[in-house]
Amino acid sequence: MTTPDPSLLSLNTATVRAQWTMPEIIDGCVRHGIGRIAPWRDQVAKAGLAETARRIEDAGIVLSGYCRGGMFPAPDAAGIKAARDDNRRAVDEAAALASPCLVLVVGALPKDPAGHVLSRDLAGARAMVRDGIAELLDYARPAGMPLAIEPLHPMYAADRACVNTLGQANDLCDELGPGVGVIVDVYHVWWDPALEREIARAGRADAGGGRSRLMGFHLCDWLVPTTDLLLDRGMMGDGVIDLPLIRSWMERAGYRGPHEVEIFSAGNWWQRDPDEVLATCKSRHATVC
Amino acid sequence: MTTPDPSLLSLNTATVRAQWTMPEIIDGCVRHGIGRIAPWRDQVAKAGLAETARRIEDAGIVLSGYCRGGMFPAPDAAGIKAARDDNRRAVDEAAALASPCLVLVVGALPKDPAGHVLSRDLAGARAMVRDGIAELLDYARPAGMPLAIEPLHPMYAADRACVNTLGQANDLCDELGPGVGVIVDVYHVWWDPALEREIARAGRADAGGGRSRLMGFHLCDWLVPTTDLLLDRGMMGDGVIDLPLIRSWMERAGYRGPHEVEIFSAGNWWQRDPDEVLATCKSRHATVC
Numbered sequence: 064m065t066t067p068d069p070s071l072l073s074l075n076t077a078t079v080r081a082q083w084t085m086p087e088i089i090d091g092c093v094r095h096g097i098g099r100i101a102p103w104r105d106q107v108a109k110a111g112l113a114e115t116a117r118r119i120e121d122a123g124i125v126l127s128g129y130c131r132g133g134m135f136p137a138p139d140a141a142g143i144k145a146a147r148d149d150n151r152r153a154v155d156e157a158a159a160l161a162s163p164c165l166v167l168v169v170g171a172l173p174k175d176p177a178g179h180v181l182s183r184d185l186a187g188a189r190a191m192v193r194d195g196i197a198e199l200l201d202y203a204r205p206a207g208m209p210l211a212i213e214p215l216h217p218m219y220a221a222d223r224a225c226v227n228t229l230g231q232a233n234d235l236c237d238e239l240g241p242g243v244g245v246i247v248d249v250y251h252v253w254w255d256p257a258l259e260r261e262i263a264r265a266g267r268a269d270a271g272g273g274r275s276r277l278m279g280f281h282l283c284d285w286l287v288p289t290t291d292l293l294l295d296r297g298m299m300g301d302g303v304i305d306l307p308l309i310r311s312w313m314e315r316a317g318y319r320g321p322h323e324v325e326i327f328s329a330g331n332w333w334q335r336d337p338d339e340v341l342a343t344c345k346s347r348h349a350t351v352c
Numbered sequence: 353m354t355t356p357d358p359s360l361l362s363l364n365t366a367t368v369r370a371q372w373t374m375p376e377i378i379d380g381c382v383r384h385g386i387g388r389i390a391p392w393r394d395q396v397a398k399a400g401l402a403e404t405a406r407r408i409e410d411a412g413i414v415l416s417g418y419c420r421g422g423m424f425p426a427p428d429a430a431g432i433k434a435a436r437d438d439n440r441r442a443v444d445e446a447a448a449l450a451s452p453c454l455v456l457v458v459g460a461l462p463k464d465p466a467g468h469v470l471s472r473d474l475a476g477a478r479a480m481v482r483d484g485i486a487e488l489l490d491y492a493r494p495a496g497m498p499l500a501i502e503p504l505h506p507m508y509a510a511d512r513a514c515v516n517t518l519g520q521a522n523d524l525c526d527e528l529g530p531g532v533g534v535i536v537d538v539y540h541v542w543w544d545p546a547l548e549r550e551i552a553r554a555g556r557a558d559a560g561g562g563r564s565r566l567m568g569f570h571l572c573d574w575l576v577p578t579t580d581l582l583l584d585r586g587m588m589g590d591g592v593i594d595l596p597l598i599r600s601w602m603e604r605a606g607y608r609g610p611h612e613v614e615i616f617s618a619g620n621w622w623q624r625d626p627d628e629v630l631a632t633c634k635s636r637h638a639t640v641c
Contacts, residue, residue: 172576172592180576183594189545218507220543221576221592231545254509256478256520287461287469287510292578303461303510305472 067310067322072348073099073127075281075325076106079340081333085110086118088337093122095341099321101128102160104153116160127321128211128246128279129153129162133224134170135195136188138181142173143195150199154208163320164211164278165203166246167196171225180221188225196239204242209270211278212236213246218292228252229261233268233276241271247313248281248325250296253304259312266316277318282306282352283326294329298343300351310352322348356599356611361637362388362416364570364614365395368629370622374399375407377626382411384630388610390417391449393442405449416610417500417535417568418442418451422513423459424484425477427470431462432484439488443497452609453500453567454492455535456485460514469510477514485528493531498559500567501525502535507581517541518550522557522565530560536602537570537614539585542593548601555605566607571595571641572615583618587632589640599641611637 074097076088083091085106092100100119107115119126132153137143157165169192172180182188196210203210214232215224226232229252232245245265252258268276284302289295299306310322324344326332332340363386365377372380374395381389389408396404408415421442426432446454458481461469471477485499492499503521504513515521518541521534534554541547557565573591578584588595599611613633615621621629 180592183592183597185543185594216506217543218505218578218581221574225543227543228545254474254506254514254516256517285510289507289581292507292581303469303472305474308472 067348067352069345069349070098071320071322072097072345073101073321073323074341074344075101075130075323076103077130078324078326078332078344079337080106081329082337085115089118089122089124091337091341092124094338095345097341097345098124099127099323100124101126101130101323101325103130104156107156107160112156112159119160126160126162127323128164128166129157129160131166131168132199132210133167136170136173136191138173138175143191146195147198150195151202154199154203154206157208158206162208164209164244166279167210167212168215169196169212169224169226171220171222185220185225192225193235193238196235196243200239200242209274209278210243211246212243213248214251216251228255228257229265230257233261233264236268236270236276244270244274244276244278246279246281247277249304249306249309250281250283250285253285253309258309262312262316266318275317277313277316277320279323280310280313280318280320281323281325282348283324291329294327296326296328298326298332299324299347306352322352324348356637356641358634358638359387360609360611361386361634362390362610362612363630363633364390364419364612365392366419367613367615367621367633368626369395371626374404378407378411378413380626380630381413383627384634386630386634387413388416388612389413390415390419390612390614392419393445396445396449401445401448408449415449415451416612417453417455418446418449420455420457421488421499422456425459425462425480427462427464432480435484436487439484440491443488443492443495446497447495451497453498453533455500455502455568457502457504458485458513458515460509460511474509474514481514482524482527485524485532489528489531498563498567499532500535501532502537503540505540517544517546518554519546522550522553525557525559525565530558533559533563533565533567535568535570536566538593538595538598539570539572539574542574542598547598551601551605555607564606566602566605566609568612569599569602569607569609570612570614571637572613580618583616585615585617587615587621588613588636595641611641613637
């Protein structure tokens with residue numbers, strides 16, 4: 064197994080979101096020689112879109128993705144329309160930041176404004192997701208912005224994303240046609256017995272314009288025990304995922320893109336000195352990924 | 353949708369394990385008119401196997417399953433042998449209690465005695481599971497005790513069971529031949545886009561001796577939010593699973609067996625009066641399942 068190309072390392076800004084503002088994260092990337100970044104919308108909004116675009120360009124950094132669009136299902140027409148409008152703005156922002164794609168966390172069972180799930184119709188939610196992406200593609204294709212579906216771990220099927228395997232995401236892409244691809248985040252898919260096969264399938268597929276369907280590769284680790292369903296992701300090497308193996312499947316499928324570190328960790332990495340976090344991302348990327 | 357036959361309700365003894373001993377659970381079932389039970393080995397061991405068998409028979413109760421064998425992967429030959437011996441004892445106990453099957457939670461990545469995961473080789477663990485079940489079948493087939501593989505939710509892939517979808521369990525059954533079937537526990541499989549298809553596939557398959565591969569149907573609910581990966585299961589109706597829909601798929605696949613309620617709930621149902629828990633299981637089974 065070859066070691067990963069250090070220049071492929073990208074920092075998803077959620078990894079140090081508790082400690083640093085967007086400008087501080089950009090400065091940190093420069094300081095640590097990390098040339099790629101995947102910003103979150105709320106962090107960009109706080110710092111200003113144009114200002115962030117300028118800072119990123121001045122720093123000589125490029126995006127590996129933009130987080131995130133999606134959340135398509137809603138209980139009524141007004142909610143569907145609000146999601147559509149918000150997703151169009153996300154496409155515009157991704158374009159302003161010269162992102163290679165807009166990452167989609169597709170949403171799940173429809174909720175009321177307070178966040179209570181209103182329906183048990185999972186198949187219906189999946190149909191809303193399909194329809195929502197299809198409609199967004201009418202806007203994103205002319206804008207030249209690829210949409211990247213991120214299948215989320217099945218433990219998020221009720222409240223975050225009802226696309227829960229790479230196979231399901233591939234099926235969706237087959238149905239939706241050009242302009243849409245997938246993100247492979249090890250945290251969500253490492254357990255899947257069909258993972259190697261579905262990565263190969265995504266690698267063979269054309270997302271349009273000669274682009275591969277494999278639009279991103281996200282890294283972190285699965286801790287044993289995991290103490291929180293959302294905010295207890297591990298640093299690469301601290302958990303049980305065979306990262307070099309999954310990377311080898313990505314590379315065999317033709318993927319040559321960024322390796323984006325995305326760690327939600329309320330109890331550990333969000334408590335640490337962010338310079339230590341970035342240094343650890345770099346060293347772990349070089350040694351255990 | 354028809355309402356479920358109340359006589360199919362079964363109580364998995366984990367549901368009130370924090371409050372009651374095995375004899376108290378049996379008495380409780382009698383008091384509440386619940387004619388089926390699925391005991392756990394440790395609870396039976398505490399009360400005595402022969403004594404428990406006698407009490408169950410005297411109460412006119414029958415088993416829906418026996419929990420549990422499995423945990424096949426181990427880091428060395430001694431561990432593999434210990435698992436084999438323990439699983440043979442589990443087969444004997446299941447026979448002594450006249451259980452219709454021995455439920456298998458198959459185990460996952462090999463651990464040291466302190467419970468630390470020692471390997472990231474998930475495919476290797478899955479091979480150990482296949483080999484372990486194959487060997488146990490040599491013992492279970494002559495004993496006339498069917499083995500029932502329970503696919504567990506992917507969030508348990510590292511530490512509890514590396515069989516994580518019904519499709520994967522069906523593949524394993526195809527490979528292993530007669531004497532082995534599956535348990536469909538809604539908590540583990542409700543999210544799976546292939547669930548309806550894989551239930552139908554299991555229903556078509558013969559597990560030997562004219563027995564269906566569908567050996568059990570377990571009920572509880574998925575709560576939003578879920579606050580603990582293991583001990584925060586919901587009572588039927590309190591979560592987001594479309595229970596009548598999944599029951600309809602089971603029935604269309606020919607399943608006519610028990611509906612076993614299995615709820616691990618440290619913060620809620622394990623804190624309540626167990627008579628209230630049993631009464632709630634009965635009423636919810638009648639109204640929301």
